[in-house]
Amino acid sequence: MTMTIEERRTRRPQEKVMTTTTRAKISVRDFEFYYGAAKVLHGINLDVPSQQVTALIGPSGCGKSTFIRSINRMNDIIPEARGEGTIEIDGKNVYAPGTDTVELRRRVGMVFQKSNPFPKSIYDNIAYGLRIGGMRNKRELNEVVEKSLIRAALWDEVKDRLHGPALSLSGGQQQRLCIARALAVNPEIVLMDEPASALDPIATAKIEELIFELKDRYTIVIVTHNMQQAARVSDRTAFFMLGKLVEYGETKDIFMNPKEKMTEDYVTGRFG
């Protein structure tokens, strides 16, 4: 990684040509979400393009986390929670009856706000998803573990202690470990729920750089509280407010030239 993020951003224009030709990876139509009787998402419509970074921003409690957790149906584990409407991935509705959430979550990886490495070794953390998928061959496992750690820019820091405890890593390393763990099962989409909010600026910069690297291969959706972060890493930004999608578009338009007054007030820091 020799280029800085700023340098990379200058490559944007030619990437945009590609954008217009890529079709929607995730397509959300009239999606609503309820916790019991409380409606927390109202009629969300949005298309997430393939191999781009889409940021979800908005004040606390606006529903952006609920929304991102709806994409891989992580909300299913909350009793009384239910989604209505459709979220299609490659044209297939994940809320259709009979959808296999286990299969869905293997295609849609997730990284959480608080890094959550398992209390196992670094190696076993990365191998976890592979093993539950039935991979037993040691050589194959070694290979994927190495590749995933390299891809998550963690290999050099941990290659000498792969069998040491994952919890001995620093906070930033733990979060990259969680990213590597998600990448190991070879997902198509990676969801990140405030992946850097608990990290210091240097660790945050590393995660952001990584996100930039990863979009070549994966479709990334990221929730962030940090508007500079959204501006730095994302191609498209969606602004949520009180459970509604207020505005969605190219990141530079959202930040430089928002159509809605509410968006402008938020991105310029007038409330939030």
Place this chain on the structure above:
Amino acid sequence: MNANARRRKIISRIAEALCLLAVILALLPLAMILFYVIKEGFGALNLDFFTQMPKPVGEAGGGMANAIVGTLILIGLAAIFAVPIGVICGIHLSEYPASRFSSVVRFAADVLNGVPSIVIGIFAYGLVVLPVKRFSAIAGGVALGLLMIPIVVRTTEELLRLVPAGLREGALALGATRTRAVFTVILPAALPGILTGILVALARVAGETAPLLFTAFNNRFFSTNIGQPMASLTVQVFTYAISAYDDWHRQAWAGAFLLVMMILTLSMLARFAVRRLERMNRP
């Protein structure tokens, strides 16, 4: 220093003194038991006690080799019965904490915990001894196991619920099923604590006498056949202690001393095991 600050300081000192007094009062009986058992028991302990069989009345010497082995077998059997049932029950309670069935199970475990151990013994007698018309180590193991189950259930439940929710989410997000997540991530994370709970429960039932009286009964001979009556330290100590012979009284003290030491060792083992396992869990 003004009067108010001084007053607060004095009250704080009095509270500290009261706390210290309470600690001493709580520890005093333990210290006295230990002191007395060591004083009476240690002298009566010798190599014969571990290697010899009980001698007939009137003959000096002899030991409790059969009872020592018997106690180990009995608590082993208790663990085999109680640990799988208790742990699986605890998993159910922590996975479905709010269901009606769970609250019934929880209540049942608390009631079972409060049932006098002699009643448990009579139950095991009816359940295992009567149908085959023979006292057996299996019956003793069942009785002790029944005493262990509620302790194992509640510790398992409590410790599983202490595992951060993030670990479960992490496993599910990687495509693990709920069962898979429990057995590969959540249970291993709570294992050190659960193991301690099991060892503490074992230490507790190792000292039980009443449930063994109608189940494992006693055996004057060395036996490892779990289908036959089996000696145990507690029953042997009980039998010897109520006898009329000084020599048996001495042996009873030695047995009591050994029991206390076994329980102490189990407790220390529990702490040691936890520390070793936690090394993987914490930086």
